Amino acid sequence: MFSTWQKHIHNELSGKQAYRYAERIAQFHRIQASTGYRKAAEEVVSLLKRDDVAAEIVSYPARNGDRFLAHRSFQEWHCDHAELWMEGENRKRLARFEEEEISLVQRSVPTPSNGITAELVVIENAEEPDSYEGVDLKGKLLLVRGNPFIIHDLAVEKHGATGLIFDNLNEYPPIRTRLDMPDAIQYTSFWWHGNEKKTFGFAVSPRVGNELRTRCRRETVTLSAKVEAQLYDGFYENIEFFIPGKKQEEILLVSHLCHPYPGGQDNASGPGTLMETMRSLNRLIHKGILQKPDLGIRFLMMPEMTGTYAYFTQYPERKKRTVAALNLDMVGADQTKSGGPLCIEPPPMALPTFVDRFAYQLFASITENTSNLTNTFNYSTVHFLRTRFSGGSDHYILSDPTVGIPCPMLIQWPDKNYHTTADSTDHLDHEMMKHVGVTTALYAYGLANGSERDWRIQMYSDAGTRFSDLQKSVSWLFSKETLQDEWEDAFSFYCDYERKALLTYKHYAKIRGFSKWEELVNDVSEQLEEQITAIKKWSASLSKLNLSNDQEPLNKKLPSDWKDQTLKRVFEGPVMLTFELERLSLNDRLEWYAYERQAKVPSGYVMFIQYWLDGKRTLEEVLNLVHKETGEYHPQFAVKYLELMRRLGMVE
Missing domain, CATH: 3.50.30.30 (Glucose Oxidase; domain 1)
Structure with a gap:
């Protein structure tokens, strides 16, 4: 799939050039809304213009009192x-x-x-x-x-x-x-x-x-x-570049430019790789080696999260036009020095999609670089995997259902030097940056201009992987004590996600103008149902061997006045509660901190609650969905949290 394009992109895109870009970025102390960040942004644009990429800086006010979607601004x-x-x-x-x-x-x-x-x-x-x-x-x-x-x-x-x-x-x-x-x-x-x-x-x-x-x-x-x-009062700067397509819809590639000096892996590696991706695609298209794409391809570098919120505040119409996105955050580390694998992180389950599997399959094929002695089996020497959603970067805004843009993230995690003075470009690997750059270019150009035949192959290939993914889901459910007794209901939730993810091919095919995809998607959906039937039988047998849960049944009782409440968020995008607490009195803040410490709830739990709140589901339904997705169920904490969010005017 895309083999000719992959060859052209592989020949043009240079991991060493991506590394050189990252080296230049890492010379600056890039704190959000600062003179150092601004100088870095200006340097990036200068380098890109040198390389015939007409990127531009778009500025936003940095001052107290402003809000970009759900995000509070600062000076x-x-x-x-x-x-x-x-x-x-x-x-x-x-x-x-x-x-x-x-x-x-x-x-x-x-x-x-x-x-x-x-x-x-x-x-x-x-x-x-x-x-x-x-x-x-x-x-x-x-x-x-x-x-x-x-x-x-x-x-x-x-x-x-x-x-x-x-x-x-x-x-x-x-x-x-x-x-x-x-x-x-x-x-x-x-x-x-x-x-x-x-x-x-x-x-x-x-x-x-x-x-x-x-x-x-x-x-x-x-x-x-x-x-x-x-x-x-000052400014933030985003850097934008756009390759126009034949249609108004577009693909978005993002990577945050900020972080303190030296910030080599986090995150000079991401923008450095993205710069080389835009240079390569722009050159190949201008030279006629690659055709003008059907959909546009937009590139965005920004202060992490703040710039993404600001971007969609200024351009709300682009949300519906953006078919998919990809986030590059910490993507260039030498795996022999910094430790972590390359993770392909999907969007949350509240936003079903096929694009995370597409990104994973691309990276797997691109990094297949060796074989056994008889050359009968090819594989990769790169350590990579597809994980569950975790958040922590700009994809958690894009993939929020209120924004609605499916956005996987590529990230190497954990990283030994993360957020320290040791995070220099000496720990980067230009080969890893090339792997990620080629994957990113193929992801964007494949979504923007892949042929109908290529996408049929991709969809059927994707459908075949869902059997093993559902098997993994069953194993994960059995590993969670709070879900073992209700694994069948939880498994139905995962099956429903896979059904909805496959159906997103219909929406994509309609945008691209592909024909007869209703019939094709129905066909792969029938194959999925056969897979689900087989896995249910396997799971039922496994459950008899696997269930040895002596734990008391989970108490799912919610306060009666909260159980049937339906809440929705006031602003688009996820809310960072720590940025809102300043509006409370000191005693109220300290009371909340004390409650959080006592509750010992994983920090990402509230993020999943926000994603499932839609003004239609009851709180009981929301917490059950979060439980199935995360294995966590904390009703008393959820009520306290939502009481605070309502008091702050963030939910109603």
């Missing part, structure tokens, strides 16, 4: 200088912004012009309110570890600390622990949206953090800090 930030010193006989500099930008907590506000000198106090378990009791913290600097939102409210807003020193290093076993990276500094940021009591902060490595903790146990430690920075 631009700039830092000129920041330093942190440990005072005493052996005075020692702990941080300087100009030599290591990540050493300053991003969006820190300025100190007085002559700086601040204060005692350092260590707060263990800094997300726990009890940790602050009985300690005089006014005017002190605090060494802390944990969530900056929670710690800011406790330490600064409630207890009067003057500044925060973080020695965070999130762990992702077995790829990364604090012991693995003692000298790495983790990216940490404040996010100001209104009238918070703003402050400054610094970030230090685990080694420096341990040294400070040890010193504080045996003596008084004094630090001096100076920050020269400012918050002001």
